[in-house]
Amino acid sequence: MSTLEETALPQRRAAPAGGRGRTRGRRLPFALALPAWVWLAVFFLVPVLQVFWFSLGRKPGMYGTHSNDVLSLDRYVEAFSPTFLTVFASTLWIGVVGTAICALVGIPVAYWMAVRAPVRWRGLLIALVLVPYWTNFLVRTIGWQVILSREGWVSSALESVGLIDQPLGLLYTRGALLLGVVYNYLPLMILPAYVAFDRVPSALIEASKDLGAGRWRTLTRVTLPIAAPGLVTAGALVFIPLMGDYVTAEILGGVRGNMVGQMIAAQFQTAQNWALGSAMAVLLILMIVATAVTFYAVARLLLWPRRLARRVRLEEVSR
Amino acid sequence: MISDKLAHRLLAAFAVVVLVFLFLPILVIFVHSFNGGRLLVSWGGFSLDPYLAVVNKPVVRDAVIVSLRTGAIAAVIATVIGTLAGIALATRPGRWTLWFIGVLVLVSVTPEIVDAVALLPWLVTLGTDWGLPVFNDGTVRLVVGHSLFAIAVVTFVVRSRLVGIEGDLEAASADLYATPARTFWKITVPLALPAVLSGGLLAFTLSLDNTVISAFVSVAGTTPWPVYVFSAVRQGLRPEVAAVSTVMFVLTMFALALVAVVLRRAGESTSGIARTLAG
Numbered sequence: 001m002s003t004l005e006e007t008a009l010p011q012r013r014a015a016p017a018g019g020r021g022r023t024r025g026r027r028l029p030f031a032l033a034l035p036a037w038v039w040l041a042v043f044f045l046v047p048v049l050q051v052f053w054f055s056l057g058r059k060p061g062m063y064g065t066h067s068n069d070v071l072s073l074d075r076y077v078e079a080f081s082p083t084f085l086t087v088f089a090s091t092l093w094i095g096v097v098g099t100a101i102c103a104l105v106g107i108p109v110a111y112w113m114a115v116r117a118p119v120r121w122r123g124l125l126i127a128l129v130l131v132p133y134w135t136n137f138l139v140r141t142i143g144w145q146v147i148l149s150r151e152g153w154v155s156s157a158l159e160s161v162g163l164i165d166q167p168l169g170l171l172y173t174r175g176a177l178l179l180g181v182v183y184n185y186l187p188l189m190i191l192p193a194y195v196a197f198d199r200v201p202s203a204l205i206e207a208s209k210d211l212g213a214g215r216w217r218t219l220t221r222v223t224l225p226i227a228a229p230g231l232v233t234a235g236a237l238v239f240i241p242l243m244g245d246y247v248t249a250e251i252l253g254g255v256r257g258n259m260v261g262q263m264i265a266a267q268f269q270t271a272q273n274w275a276l277g278s279a280m281a282v283l284l285i286l287m288i289v290a291t292a293v294t295f296y297a298v299a300r301l302l303l304w305p306r307r308l309a310r311r312v313r314l315e316e317v318s319r
Numbered sequence: 320m321i322s323d324k325l326a327h328r329l330l331a332a333f334a335v336v337v338l339v340f341l342f343l344p345i346l347v348i349f350v351h352s353f354n355g356g357r358l359l360v361s362w363g364g365f366s367l368d369p370y371l372a373v374v375n376k377p378v379v380r381d382a383v384i385v386s387l388r389t390g391a392i393a394a395v396i397a398t399v400i401g402t403l404a405g406i407a408l409a410t411r412p413g414r415w416t417l418w419f420i421g422v423l424v425l426v427s428v429t430p431e432i433v434d435a436v437a438l439l440p441w442l443v444t445l446g447t448d449w450g451l452p453v454f455n456d457g458t459v460r461l462v463v464g465h466s467l468f469a470i471a472v473v474t475f476v477v478r479s480r481l482v483g484i485e486g487d488l489e490a491a492s493a494d495l496y497a498t499p500a501r502t503f504w505k506i507t508v509p510l511a512l513p514a515v516l517s518g519g520l521l522a523f524t525l526s527l528d529n530t531v532i533s534a535f536v537s538v539a540g541t542t543p544w545p546v547y548v549f550s551a552v553r554q555g556l557r558p559e560v561a562a563v564s565t566v567m568f569v570l571t572m573f574a575l576a577l578v579a580v581v582l583r584r585a586g587e588s589t590s591g592i593a594r595t596l597a598g
Contacts, residue, residue: 274440
């Protein structure tokens, strides 16, 4: 597509002063992005930078929310209180376990949808995943509250069968929270994973079969390696928002299922300590980045021997 | 070793179970929207009363109106800004696009809670400290909050529609002596239109759903529907929450079906539509 563009580019650089009509036509598209630049700078970049700035300040007395008269890292020290560390650890646990379950459940489903299910069903199947995805997050979560509550479906069903003799307290447990996040973020795993599997050229799968590889071998040697980057993206798309989740925890988690998001929210909404809340938000971002980097490094390290082995084999084949 | 056929069957069965699982809470909400009891969770017989709350209860009605109004305004703003940015990205490749896409990705992946706690103090700074009273207005605050992710979505949708096809046609148009403005209106805009419409509808539904940012930035008097529901969770939800949610659900699905039809008409493939709708 861009051969024309590329040849036009040096021309424009060669003639900076002349040909005003032409340069205007070329420059116009860049100006088109200006509103977006300005809007996102003013309402996203600057506010996020302000969070970093506030995290270095302090709460001045009872009624103030923040003050940056003395800059220090004290809020970060304060943030590392035992309560915070506990919640931090449990958030990380929910994040990692939740993402892992989403992957274990979502990737096979996406694989089936993209590769194994009849082609004429695919549109319908995607629609079936998209409907829950686009249903209000809050409403879906409340649906689980109705299912899991003492008067809810699960409890009364078990009671009427006679398996239990008193209402079951499933709600407000860590298990309920885990179920909630897995449910809420599962479409975010299935949809990108579907796209990743869909992009694997079917010719390669056919070729693998023609060369005598079984379905399992084709899957592990052809389909999965090609889809892998997309699957990793899917994992990140689940993990990042999951770590910052606060709605699911608020509705299903109760006291035993606290997440960092709730602690941050409390600093802003009830404690009115913006400095501490900002420091917690920065720590949350750092924790997400650190976990993602660790995961990536570990995955590369684990796959390295396999890759090395395969590269050698490939070279032998080509020789 | 299980046979291929059995493995295939098991996989298909598993997928069906997962799809049912995905619909379970939605079904529950739908059923409980006809709950005649006092509380949402405990069933008190079939009734249509919850649906009347939209008309009868001013708090509920106002919250829905705030949501719809905010959604419409946020969608228009996000569509205008995002469309222009999407056209720029598709037609003007260069080093700046890396930075720009970087910012858009950052906007998309930042956990909502971080956006929320960043925006609240900033709006207070703008409104109170800098004396810009417009940022004390509830609707303005909600629109600003909802526009961020929506702009990123619209930009990506428009960009992926135009990238590849637009450049050649634009060049052809220029070769045929069309002025840049004429090319823009006669080639670029009609080509982008399906994506613009889809992006706008997505932005609208995103705004309707937004809870976290809304909960932080909204001010008394302009409470959108999700914030009303979220703050009522603690006191015990009433069946009307399910009823209004069902109505909103139908509205969202209608918008999404429209997006799918528009994209299909524009010649988009199934997986292309899926990619667009997956955000």
